Amino acid sequence: xxxxxxxxxxxxxxxxxxxxAATARLAAARGYDVALSYVSNASAAxxxxxxVRKLGRRALSVRADSADPAxxxxxxxxxxxxxGRIDVLVNNAAMLERQSRLxxxxxxxxxxxxxxxxxxxxxxxxxxxRRMAYRHNGRGxxxxxxxxxxxxxxxxxxxxxxxxxxGALETFTTGLAKEVAREGIRVNCIRPGHIYTEMxxxxxxxxRVDRVKDSIPMGRGGQPEEVARxxxxxxxxxxxxxxxxxxxxxxxx
Numbered sequence: 476x477x478x479x480x481x482x483x484x485x486x487x488x489x490x491x492x493x494x495x496a497a498t499a500r501l502a503a504a505r506g507y508d509v510a511l512s513y514v515s516n517a518s519a520a521x522x523x524x525x526x527v528r529k530l531g532r533r534a535l536s537v538r539a540d541s542a543d544p545a546x547x548x549x550x551x552x553x554x555x556x557x558x559g560r561i562d563v564l565v566n567n568a569a570m571l572e573r574q575s576r577l578x579x580x581x582x583x584x585x586x587x588x589x590x591x592x593x594x595x596x597x598x599x600x601x602x603x604x605r606r607m608a609y610r611h612n613g614r615g616x617x618x619x620x621x622x623x624x625x626x627x628x629x630x631x632x633x634x635x636x637x638x639x640x641x642g643a644l645e646t647f648t649t650g651l652a653k654e655v656a657r658e659g660i661r662v663n664c665i666r667p668g669h670i671y672t673e674m675x676x677x678x679x680x681x682x683r684v685d686r687v688k689d690s691i692p693m694g695r696g697g698q699p700e701e702v703a704r705x706x707x708x709x710x711x712x713x714x715x716x717x718x719x720x721x722x723x724x725x726x727x728x
Contacts, residue, residue, distance in 0.1 A: 482506060482507065482508045482532065482533070483506070483507050483508070483560075483562040483563065484507065484508045484509075484510060484554065484558045484560050484561050484562050484563070485498075485499075485502045485507045485508070485509055485510070485561075485562065485563040485564075485565065485710065486510040486511070486512070486550075486554060486561055486563070486564050486565065486599075486603070487499050487502070487509065487510070487511045487512075487565040487567050488511070488512045488539075488541050488564075488565065488566055488567050488568035488595070488596075488599060489511075489512065489513065489514075489541075489567045489568030489569065490509075490510075490511025490512060490513065490520065490523060490536070490565075490567065491511060491513040491516050491519040491520035491522075491523055491536070492516065492519050492672070492673055493670075493672035493673055493699050494567060494621065494667065494670060494672060494699045494702045494703065494706075495511065495565070495567040495568070496511075496519070496523045496699070497698075497699035497700045497702065497703040498565055498567065498699075498702070498703040498706050498707065499511050499523050499526075499527060499534075500523065500526050500527065500530070500703075501700065501703040501704065501707055502563075502703075502707060503526070503527040503530040503531075503532040503534070504530055505707060505711075506532070507532065507562075507563070508532050508533040508534070508558055509523075509524075509527045509532060509533070509534045509535070510534070510535045510536075510537065510550075510553075510554050510557070510558070510561075511523060511524070511534075511535075511536050511537070512536070512537050512538070512539040512541065512550055512568065513536060513537075513538060513539075514538070514539075514540055514568075517536075517538065520536040521536060523536070524536050533557070533558070535553065535554065535557045535558070537549075537550045537553050537554075540591075540595075541566075541568045541591065541595030541596070541598060541599055542587075542590035542591045542594055542595045542598070544598050547595075547598045547599055547602055548602065550602075551602040551603075551606070555606075560606075560614075561603060561606050561607065561616065562607075562614075562616045562617070563616060563617045563618075563619070563710045564599055564600060564603040564616070564617075564618045564619070565618075565619045565621065565706055565710070566595070566596035566599055566600065566618065566619070566620045566621060566644075567621045568591065568595060568596075569591060569592045569621065569623075569637075569641075570587070570588065570591045570592065570637075571588070571634050571637040572584050572588065572634075572636075572637075574632070574633040574634065574680065575633070575634075576632055577635050577636075580635075580636055584636065585636050588636045588637055588640050589636075589639075589640045589643065591640075592637065592640035592641060592643075592644060593640045593641075593643040593644050593647070596620055596644055596647065597647055600618055600647075600651060600662075603616065603618060603660075604651075604655055604658075604660060607658075607659065607660050608655060608658040608659065608660060609657075609658045609659045610658055613658075613659065614659065615658070615659025615660055616659065616660050616661075617660065617661045617662075617663070617709070617710045617711075617714075618651070618660065618661070618662040618663070619663055619664070619665060619706050619709050619710050620644055620645075620647070620648050620662070620663070620664045620665070621664075621665050621667065621702075621706070622641045622644050622645050622648075622664050622665065622666045622667075622721070623637070623638070623641045623666060623667060624666050624667065624668040624669075624723065624725045624728060625637060625638035625641055626638055626641035626642045626644070626645050626666065627666070644664070645664055645721065648662055648663070648664040648719065648721070649719055652718045652719030653719060656718055656719070661709075661714070661715075661717065661718040662718055662719065663709045663714070663717060663718060663719070663720050663721070663722070664720070664721045664722070665702060665705050665706055665709065665721075665722050665724055666721055666722065666723045666724065666725065667697065667702045667724050667725070668691065668696075668697060668723070668724065668725025668726055668728050669683070669684045669687055669688065669691060669696045669697065669725075669726070669728070670684070670696060670697040670698065670699060670701075670702060670724075671684050671696050671697070671698060671699070672699055684696035690728065691725070691726040691727065691728045692726060692727030692728060693726035693727050694726075695726065696726070697724060697725070697726055701724060702724050705722055705724045709722060
């Protein structure tokens with residue numbers, strides 16, 4: 476296993492499945508050491524860790540609820556101990572609940588959706604900035620927030636709370652990008668469209684992508700690896716003069 480401590484380190488929240496796992500594997504293939512967080516599925520996270528190590532990179536998985544500031548602080552402490560640096564934060568962890576109209580949404584659901592999808596990325600970025608920013612003697616870095624096409628479309632009759640939480644994440648992207656632009660940190664955002672991941676099962680419709688794919692101009696759903704390539708492009712030097720921007724990975728929708 477390569478133990479080059481100069482390798483860049485990427486943290487992917489929610490890295491045990493779907494787009495997060497695909498991003499972890501591709502990052503390792505491109506020379507990153509990888510840290511990932513998970514909430515409940517330890518075995519899935521450890522499988523991704525094993526895959527990263529097979530590619531010759533170092534890997535760490537940490538159980539952490541990104542909506543809990545104490546758990547986020549512990550996670551970053553574990554990354555400090557394991558790697559001594561962090562170069563890229565991918566705010567990928569997110570959740571949705573079963574499809575529902577607004578009038579049927581429970582308050583606890585709304586709170587949890589916003590805690591995970593909007594406040595969680597803010598807490599993680601706060602810790603990352605304290606390590607990356609020039610003003611904190613950091614070497615700079617990149618933050619990539621994972622939003623959703625729903626932030627533009629609103630997800631009526633299905634997930635208006637989820638869509639609204641992603642809208643908050645997008646406004647946060649714009650503000651943080653301007654706040655840290657002169658401190659060596661670029662902050663950008665990906666808007667995935669209909670991607671084949673397990674998340675649709677959480678919404679009560681595992682086959683949702685196939686149901687809606689005819690409405691996508693390209694006529695198909697996307698693969699997690701297609702999102703991962705966009706994430707790593709924004710994270711890397713090829714995007715060195717890009718901050719505060721939004722990249723749709725939606726097949727044209």
